Amino acid sequence: MPSTPRKQQAPRNNPVEHPPALQRWGRVTASRSRLMVWVGVALAVLGLALAAGTMNRLVLSRFETPGSESVTTRAVLEKEFKAGTPSVLLMVTAKQGGVDEAAVASEGRALEQELAGQAGVAEVFSYWSRGNSPTMRGNDGKQALIIARLSGTVTEARTRLADLSPAFTRDSAQLKVQVGGGDEVFRQAAEQARKDFLRAEMIVLPLVLLLLFAIYRRFSAAFLTLGMGLFSVITTLALMRGVTYITDVSTFAANLALVMGIGLGVDYSLFVINRFREELRAGRAVPDAVEQSVANAGRTVAFSGLTVILSLAALLLFPFPFLRSFAYAGIATVLTSVFAALVILPASLARLGHKVARKNENDRPEQGWWHHTALRMMRRPLLYGIPALVVLLGLASPALGLTFGVPGAQVLPRDVSSRVVQQQIIDNFAAEETSAIKVLRTGQAGTDANRSSIEATATELSQVSGIHQVDALTGSYAKGQKIAEPGDSSRRFAGERSTWYSVVATHRTVAQDIDRAHSEIRSVAAKGAGPGAVKIGGYPAELSEFRSELVDRLPLVFGLILVTTFLVLFLMTGSLLLPAKAMLLNTLSMGVMFGVLVWIFQEGNLADLFGFTPSGSIEPSIPILMFCVAFGLSMDYEVFMLSRIKEEYELTGDNSGAVAAGLERSGPLITSAAVILAASFATYASSEIVFLKMLGIGMVVVILVDATLIRAVLVPVSMRLAGKANWWAPAPLRAFHRRFGISESSAPAAPAAGAGAGAGATAGAAASGQPDTAGVGVPADRA
Numbered sequence: 028m029p030s031t032p033r034k035q036q037a038p039r040n041n042p043v044e045h046p047p048a049l050q051r052w053g054r055v056t057a058s059r060s061r062l063m064v065w066v067g068v069a070l071a072v073l074g075l076a077l078a079a080g081t082m083n084r085l086v087l088s089r090f091e092t093p094g095s096e097s098v099t100t101r102a103v104l105e106k107e108f109k110a111g112t113p114s115v116l117l118m119v120t121a122k123q124g125g126v127d128e129a130a131v132a133s134e135g136r137a138l139e140q141e142l143a144g145q146a147g148v149a150e151v152f153s154y155w156s157r158g159n160s161p162t163m164r165g166n167d168g169k170q171a172l173i174i175a176r177l178s179g180t181v182t183e184a185r186t187r188l189a190d191l192s193p194a195f196t197r198d199s200a201q202l203k204v205q206v207g208g209g210d211e212v213f214r215q216a217a218e219q220a221r222k223d224f225l226r227a228e229m230i231v232l233p234l235v236l237l238l239l240f241a242i243y244r245r246f247s248a249a250f251l252t253l254g255m256g257l258f259s260v261i262t263t264l265a266l267m268r269g270v271t272y273i274t275d276v277s278t279f280a281a282n283l284a285l286v287m288g289i290g291l292g293v294d295y296s297l298f299v300i301n302r303f304r305e306e307l308r309a310g311r312a313v314p315d316a317v318e319q320s321v322a323n324a325g326r327t328v329a330f331s332g333l334t335v336i337l338s339l340a341a342l343l344l345f346p347f348p349f350l351r352s353f354a355y356a357g358i359a360t361v362l363t364s365v366f367a368a369l370v371i372l373p374a375s376l377a378r379l380g381h382k383v384a385r386k387n388e389n390d391r392p393e394q395g396w397w398h399h400t401a402l403r404m405m406r407r408p409l410l411y412g413i414p415a416l417v418v419l420l421g422l423a424s425p426a427l428g429l430t431f432g433v434p435g436a437q438v439l440p441r442d443v444s445s446r447v448v449q450q451q452i453i454d455n456f457a458a459e460e461t462s463a464i465k466v467l468r469t470g471q472a473g474t475d476a477n478r479s480s481i482e483a484t485a486t487e488l489s490q491v492s493g494i495h496q497v498d499a500l501t502g503s504y505a506k507g508q509k510i511a512e513p514g515d516s517s518r519r520f521a522g523e524r525s526t527w528y529s530v531v532a533t534h535r536t537v538a539q540d541i542d543r544a545h546s547e548i549r550s551v552a553a554k555g556a557g558p559g560a561v562k563i564g565g566y567p568a569e570l571s572e573f574r575s576e577l578v579d580r581l582p583l584v585f586g587l588i589l590v591t592t593f594l595v596l597f598l599m600t601g602s603l604l605l606p607a608k609a610m611l612l613n614t615l616s617m618g619v620m621f622g623v624l625v626w627i628f629q630e631g632n633l634a635d636l637f638g639f640t641p642s643g644s645i646e647p648s649i650p651i652l653m654f655c656v657a658f659g660l661s662m663d664y665e666v667f668m669l670s671r672i673k674e675e676y677e678l679t680g681d682n683s684g685a686v687a688a689g690l691e692r693s694g695p696l697i698t699s700a701a702v703i704l705a706a707s708f709a710t711y712a713s714s715e716i717v718f719l720k721m722l723g724i725g726m727v728v729v730i731l732v733d734a735t736l737i738r739a740v741l742v743p744v745s746m747r748l749a750g751k752a753n754w755w756a757p758a759p760l761r762a763f764h765r766r767f768g769i770s771e772s773s774a775p776a777a778p779a780a781g782a783g784a785g786a787g788a789t790a791g792a793a794a795s796g797q798p799d800t801a802g803v804g805v806p807a808d809r810a
Contacts (some may be wrong), residue, residue, distance in 0.1 A: 432644025
């Protein structure tokens with residue numbers, strides 16, 4: 028009948044007459060492959076030239092919130108009182124006698140004067156120049172501190188410190204001098220991160236190449252795929268250099284660019300090359316195979332890249348240059364990876380042709396392990412789904428005890444000099460002068476007229492629980508008693524309109540109870556003062572505000588990621604349930620990641636195996652970074668998997684068959700991509716820096732869990748339990764999706780329910796493994 032063939036023909040926007048943009052682009056890359064390849068080579072060479080100078084333009088950053096009370100207080104103290112937050116210290120150890128002996132004191136003062144004369148040193152004080160302050164003297168009397176503040180930006184300060192640190196690390200007959208302090212800790216951490224970056228490059232590249240050869244069985248395909256990853260890394264570093272002229276970019280962002288560039292470049296190439304092989308196996312000529320690969324797999328790559336970008340872009344909501352740097356690096360990595368997969372790779376495939384095809388391609392079974400596994404899971408969904416869910420919930424359960432803390436010297440190995448100094452301070456000093464809480468009191472002039480009120484405030488501040496010593500214009504105080512009369516160093520508190528107090532807390536208070544201490548200190552200092560007259564500054568306040576701001580923004584960031592990725596998946600699937608299930612399953616895998624982080628890095632399990640010292644808490648910025656990266660990568664796999672399942676469902680209308688066939692098409696690739704990406708991140712598991720170690724171990728866990736228990740078990744189980752509800756959406760949303768939605772297949776959809784003979788024939792063809800000739804423009808091997 029005339030109506031039957033018309034029903035099977037393509038509509039007015041027939042892809043043969045008006046092909047989609049990506050299909051047209053695939054045709055261009057195939058027809059002008061030589062030009063495209065040379066464009067790729069030229070961009071790589073240009074990128075290499077630009078990337079060579081990127082590392083020198085990356086900067087270091089402190090854990091602080093721009094514009095916060097602590098940062099503005101620091102600026103006021105530096106401008107009006109010439110007293111800012113210390114950044115470096117010298118640990119002076121007397122080899123004979125104690126630090127109060129005349130010879131030791133004389134040499135200590137000379138060392139202080141020498142340090143003060145160095146370029147870039149804005150402020151120096153010592154145990155001896157501060158009137159033998161107890162907080163700067165070791166309990167055994169053999170150690171004392173010289174503390175300095177370096178001027179300029181944190182990058183300038185730490186660059187200068189790279190020269191000062193070895194120059195002032197000494198071992199004479201009288202004294203042993205070691206360099207420590209917060210900036211020295213993180214300078215050495217950044218230095219080690221650079222070494223880890225170079226070491227990771229040497230490990231990742233040959234490892235990935237071997238894994239790719241094991242997957243492809245063709246060196247041409249393996250080298251081509253690795254080349255796309257290298258292109259992404261090189262051009263990402265080049266783009267990052269451009270960003271450095273606009274804003275600060277952290278040194279640590281280069282580490283993310285390396286692993287994500289290799290990982291995503293390889294991931295996207297795997298899917299495009301696999302689709303190209305399918306088209307060749309279906310009997311298409313090389314140019315047609317390139318065209319269809321770009322039209323179909325390219326569409327999914329673009330969608331996948333969008334989901335990863337949306338997750339990483341959420342980092343821009345944090346007002347911290349450190350986290351924003353990872354957003355710049357991550358977004359640039361996705362863009363360059365997608366560019367490589369849709370421009371350079373198709374042109375290269377057109378040049379190589381059948382050289383990238385698998386040997387004995389026709390011997391591969393149509394229904395492999397993934398197909399049979401999916402069917403087995405769907406036959407007994409509760410039998411397999413419940414145990415898998417229990418395992419994942421068990422792995423995630425430690426996350427309930429997650430405690431966010433502040434970073435310290437524990438990020439470094441035990442034998443690194445700055446960490447050794449920090450441990451000596453913890454062991455031998457009652458409190459840490461460099462972590463003094465600075466209380467600025469405006470409206471209370473630091474003059475003789477206010478001595479009685481200043482002394483009353485200082486006395487009461489010294490009675491706050493967890494406070495070891497308070498220094499003020501009128502002297503030093505401890506436990507409500509005056510322990511030292513004012514000396515020359517007390518003049519630093521004098522101001523015509525305001526004064527300030529140096530409140531030194533115990534180690535335990537700084538590490539575990541600083542928010543409570545800040546609150547009580549503010550309450551005491553504000554007595555008799557007007558609103559806003561008391562400002563809290565100092566290193567503990569900067570860390571506390573950084574952590575609070577970070578945690579406060581988490582609901583907004585996580586919510587935005589969930590909403591945007593939900594919308595992207597709806598545009599791809601046209602379903603409401605599939606995006607919701609993807610959110611739940613991805614959240615479960617994120618829970619596993621956080622559970623492992625807590626169990627290992629917070630609770631200290633396997634600490635000896637991985638070589639680090641647990642601190643009892645986790646610094647929040649790295650797990651948040653990991654969440655955004657891991658969630659984006661999980662959605663990356665979700666897009667690839669659902670696109671193939673949806674394609675099969677549109678052809679057959681058979682939910683279970685579509686799941687099995689879709690997993691058979693995508694499962695091996697997802698697993699291969701996951702192994703390669705996990706291997707890339709795993710190189711940082713052996714890093715000497717705890718931050719990078721967390722990143723490596725956490726990402727390996729979440730990637731492998733996501734590609735195995737989630738994709739192999741819970742996805743087919745949940746798809747089976749939901750049945751046809753998987754594809755449901757209200758009529759208005761279905762109409763919206765028909766107009767604006769995007770899917771990998773350009774074939775017309777078969778009716779999902781009540782299908783006529785055409786759909787039944789298609790379903791039957793799929794079930795039998797025979798070519799489907801009913802669908803327009805569908806290769807025979809996709810049934």
